[in-house]
Structures are given as structure tokens and as C-alpha cells.
Amino acid sequence: EVQLVESGGGLVQPGGSLRLSCAASGFTFSDHYMDWVRQAPGKGPEWVGRIRNKASSYTLEYAASVKGRFTISRDDSENSLYLQMNTLKTEDTAFYYCTRLAGTGWSNAVADYWGQGTLVTVSS
Amino acid sequence: DIQLTQSPSFLSASVGDRVTITCRASRGISNYLAWFQQKPGKAPRLLIYSASALQSGVPSRFSGSGSGTEFTLTISSLQPEDFATYYCQQHNSYPLTFGGGAKVEIK
Numbered sequence: 001e002v003q004l005v006e007s008g009g010g011l012v013q014p015g016g017s018l019r020l021s022c023a024a025s026g027f028t029f030s031d032h033y034m035d036w037v038r039q040a041p042g043k044g045p046e047w048v049g050r051i052r053n054k055a056s057s058y059t060l061e062y063a064a065s066v067k068g069r070f071t072i073s074r075d076d077s078e079n080s081l082y083l084q085m086n087t088l089k090t091e092d093t094a095f096y097y098c099t100r101l102a103g104t105g106w107s108n109a110v111a112d113y114w115g116q117g118t119l120v121t122v123s124s
Numbered sequence: 125d126i127q128l129t130q131s132p133s134f135l136s137a138s139v140g141d142r143v144t145i146t147c148r149a150s151r152g153i154s155n156y157l158a159w160f161q162q163k164p165g166k167a168p169r170l171l172i173y174s175a176s177a178l179q180s181g182v183p184s185r186f187s188g189s190g191s192g193t194e195f196t197l198t199i200s201s202l203q204p205e206d207f208a209t210y211y212c213q214q215h216n217s218y219p220l221t222f223g224g225g226a227k228v229e230i231k
Contacts, residue, residue, distance in 0.1 A: 035220075044211055045160075045168060047220040063219045097167055107174050110158045110215050114167035 002026040002113045004098045009118030016088050016122070022081040022098030022115055030054060030076040033101040035111055036083050038094035038120075048072075048096070051081070056104065066092075088122045095119050126150050126214050128223035136231040143199040145226045147190075147212035155191045156216035163208045172197065173215070202228070 008020040022034075033056070036048040049062040051072045060072055071084040081098050096118050099111035127150040137143050147157065155175035160168035170179045172188035175195055185200040199206055207230055212223040 044225045045213075045222045047213075047222070061218050102170075102173070106156055106215060110170060110173040110213075111168075112170050112179060114169070117167055 004115035006115045006118040020083040024079045029079040035099045037097045040094040130223035138231045145197045147195045149193045153216035
């Protein structure tokens with residue numbers, strides 16, 4: 001059974017940092033592209049960024065709203081995905097979801113599994 | 125960025141009704157559109173990708189169609205467990221974007 005379990009959320013002051021983790025199991029983690037998606041309370045989802053697999057050189061994509069502040073990484077030996085968030089702003093408050101992408105092409109690079117989410121609150 | 129506009133944003137329907145939700149893209153995205161279902165307190169669930177491909181395990185009463193800029197999600201016979209919010213997402217180009225959502229409530 002595919003499982004994605006996020007951790008590391010919490011309350012942080014504006015300008016602070018936080019590192020989210022996602023523990024993956026039940027599938028060959030190293031084969032898959034992974035995305036982070038966030039959702040502010042009562043709002044729709046917002047894509048944060050992507051890390052591709054080793055075969056695609058672990059290349060990255062980011063939303064403009066987080067580029068330069070957030071960094072996605074992965075450790076295939078630990079089946080783990082990470083999101084390092086720096087210079088946090090109040091508008092970064094959201095549930096953060098780790099997602100697995102079904103495939104690697106545009107036709108099937110969609111999030112077929114999601115974690116339960118971890119809440120990040122940026123407030124003074 | 126590609127903007128996705130969903131309509132209606134809210135609809136009230138009865139069990140057994142046929143329901144259609146529309147998603148319009150600000151420019152052509154071929155058929156690279158996905159639909160997700162989200163219930164309160166839960167993560168979104170993938171229903172359909174590439175406009176019409178049904179995700180494994182999703183009931184056949186869900187179907188999707190469209191290409192270019194106009195897409196639809198249809199639920200052929202609404203069931204009690206289908207009351208939820210539905211989001212479209214384009215997977216054609218970066219940044220990936222979502223529509224504003226369509227909440228389906230019990231009439």
C-alpha cells in the first residue's frame with residue numbers, strides 16, 4: 001500500500017525557516033517524480049514545486065511564489081522527500097501535501113497519491 | 125500562467141442526478157487536464173487525468189471530456205459519497221495550476 005506521511009509542520013514567525021519531511025513507502029520511491037502542493041485553509045490547492053527522479057537528474061521546478069525561498073530535495077536511500085522553507089511569509093500559511101506523480105511524461109505526471117498534509121502557520 | 129475557471133462554483137443536486145462541471149483554460153492545454161475530488165479534512169483524490177483517462181479505482185459514473193480550452197467532468201448518477209468539492213488542474217506547463225473549485229452539495 002502506497003503511503004506518504006508528512007511531518008515538520010508547526011507555528012513559525014515571519015522570516016523564519018521550517019523543514020518539512022515526507023516518508024514514502026509501498027512503492028519504488030526512486031522511480032517517481034514528486035511534488036509538493038499546498039492549500040491555505042478554505043482555499044484551493046496551489047502547486048509548490050517538483051523534483052524529478054535520478055534518471056532525470058533530480059531536476060527541479062518551482063512556483064514563482066516560492067522560488068528562491070523554498071528548496072525541494074530527496075533522499076532515495078531513505079525514501080524521503082523534503083521541503084526546506086526559508087524567509088517564510090504569512091501568506092505561506094497552509095497545509096502542505098507531499099504527492100507522488102503517476103508518471104514522468106506530461107500526459108501522466110499527475111498526483112495519484114497524496115499524504116495527509118502537515119499544517120504550517122506563519123504568524124507573529 | 126494558465127488560469128483555470130470552473131463553473132459553477134457551487135451546485136445543489138440530488139442523489140441520482142446527472143452533474144456536469146466545466147473548466148475553461150486561459151489558453152490551450154491540449155488534453156492535459158486532471159480532475160480531483162476533495163472532502164472536508166482530507167487530501168484531494170485524483171479522479172481523471174489527460175482529460176478523459178479514469179484513474180484506477182474510480183467509479184465509472186465519473187467521466188471527463190474536452191481538449192484545448194474547454195473541459196467537463198460529468199457524474200452520471202450522483203451518489204451520497206460524491207458530495208464534495210471538485211478541482212481541475214492543468215498538467216500541460218509550469219507552473220501547474222488549479223481551478224477555483226466546484227462544491228457539490230445535497231439538495
